[in-house]
Amino acid sequence: MKATGTKVIIETLIEQGCDTVFGYPGGAVLSIYDELYGHSDRIRHITCAHEQGAAHAADAYSRVTGKVGVVIATSGPGATNLVTGIANAYLDSSPVVAITGNVPLSLLGKDSFQEVDITGITMPVTKHNYIVKDVNELANLIREAFFIAQSGRPGPVLIDVPKDVQTAVCDFEHKKVIKKKRVCSATEEQLLKATELISQSKKPYIYCGGGAVISQAGKEIAKLAERIDSPIGFSMMGLSAVSADNPYWLGMTGMHGRFASTKAHSEADLIIAAGVRFSDRATGNRSKYTQNAKVIHIDIDPAEINKNIETHCSLVGDVGTVVTKLLDKVEKKTNTQWMDAVQKMKDLKEMRSCKDSVMHPEDIIEKVMEYTDASTIVATDVGQHQMWVAQYYRFKKPRTHLTSGGLGAMGFGMGAAIGGCVASGGKRTVLFTGDGSFGMNLIELATAVTYKLPLVILIFNNGVLGMVRQWQHAFFDSRYSHTTLDRKTDFVKLAQAFGASGYRATDIKTLDEALKKAFSTQGPAVIDCVIDKEEKVYPMIPPEGSIDDIITR
């Protein structure tokens, strides 16, 4: 059939299995929006309040569904507003396809109105990007974009479509979707080497990352842990890979990891790293990292092997597939001494940082868990509250934890909660945010109200940029330069002004009452949780430090 560029875009999106897009209209995407108007029964469009929110929503949508998240924005400012969202998807390996409009071909390169070189701008933060100059190539480029976004290590792809390419006409036929394959290029020899390292090890430690979540390898990893009697620790991105109810679960490791998890990580004689990239936040001082341990590295991205940590054995491939192959070879063993030692580490009570505060962050999280279930999507923003959630929230199902890991982008939370909620089919979704982070994208509350999304938004309101302040406390002699916000925002009234419900919680009792209401209202609810600004995230290992430098209170 004959089709215009915009028709090609819509038809190809549908062909690729996309039924929801996030975006924001504008001059350079008028035709795309006109096409969406006629196809609202086939593609649902969520209009966010800011393109950054839309990009985070698309990212979160893909994290929850495993499908590609799609975001549309206009040229110039629309496109630049996407950049943080795209970078976030890039660093956390989220499959996102961003479609931007641009000025007509004849006006390109002339500093035309709302023209920016968005392919140039996003080159370092996309897996690939295109500017489409011929409508005949459009359909195949979109297909390629979907394929690239999902294949291997997932990531964002941007397609920039000049206005006149959108209206140009070409031939179009639907094609069959190329399904991505589960890859494993680990050789028999490497698998045997890994098996041998495992059988020799007396103190193994499985270190699980975001790759394990993406690959949905929780079952296989739990099996491996049981088979070889090994505790499981997690990078922040990997937290939801295996249920917190698993007896081998130790929780997050690293800079702000739980004590036992970080301690066991440092004392292990074999680290089986599955879908991690050995971020500096997780390894600390890399020269000390492998002092006691050998490393088996499983990852789908060959470039991650030996990038940050020299490994003794590398297994390139999809985590679930590789671990399944390992399970065919690895024999049952027990490490009683080691597991006893790990148990002792767990028994060391983690200390509260701020003894006399009224409502501890961990108590808030515990309380919220009484209202959520295993499949509740939990989003966070960035800061202390993010770390407390990573430490204390017990995730039980993969793809339920939405957080900005690699980029650490304050403002991720609102967009993420929206995308996550939409992806879950409109189920009640929780956002833990901070007063600082919420300030960055709170405008998306308007979006949540419009679409009646049942978000429960808990603001950990300490009145400060807590995480930065904590570093000032630890490393700058408590010189609190510009981290005390001293704002007069009334979040309850603010919520109401947006058409959401708002509550204030000053202690656990008022929190409980607020939660009761928030979890039964329609649409979004904001709970302003007042906490002490002296609360700290402990344990903490200073940057470039090791377990020897751990600060526990």
Added chain:
Amino acid sequence: MKQGQFILSVLVANHAGVLTRVSGLFSRRNYNIDSLNVAVTEDPLFSRMTIIARGDQAVREQITKQLSKLQDVKKIELLTPEKTVLREHLLIKIKVTKKTRGEIVESVNIFRGRVVDFNIDALTVEVTGESDKLDAFIKFVSQFGILEMCRAGALAVKRGAGNDNKEEE
């Protein structure tokens, strides 16, 4: 070749922006390019880049792997100096006087260069060869006064009968 240098021969798609992607990757990952040469191959769909970079084994491995992740990079090969024909190209304008002309022309001949432009007080000379040879030539003629100089990065092909581009298919 200088200490730690290595040669990458990279077959890339021949379209706009590919050079930016490749060079951008180097700067973003904090690697240095000593020289880079690019031109279309006998197949107009592809260009070949010859990149001379520097780094230890770990850096080589990372560069190669990171480059392989670019969609536009079709094939990448780390060339070993012994099995590679490597050529650089030099254009150099040298100050001459009646007295020095003879000695300069003689040196050009020894280095198998060619005089490509001839003036009363300047000679422009073209020399090709490996890096060391060009360095030596430049060093020698610098005593006469170098007016201007322009040097292209290395070109490299593997020795033997194989065709790198064809192997791809």
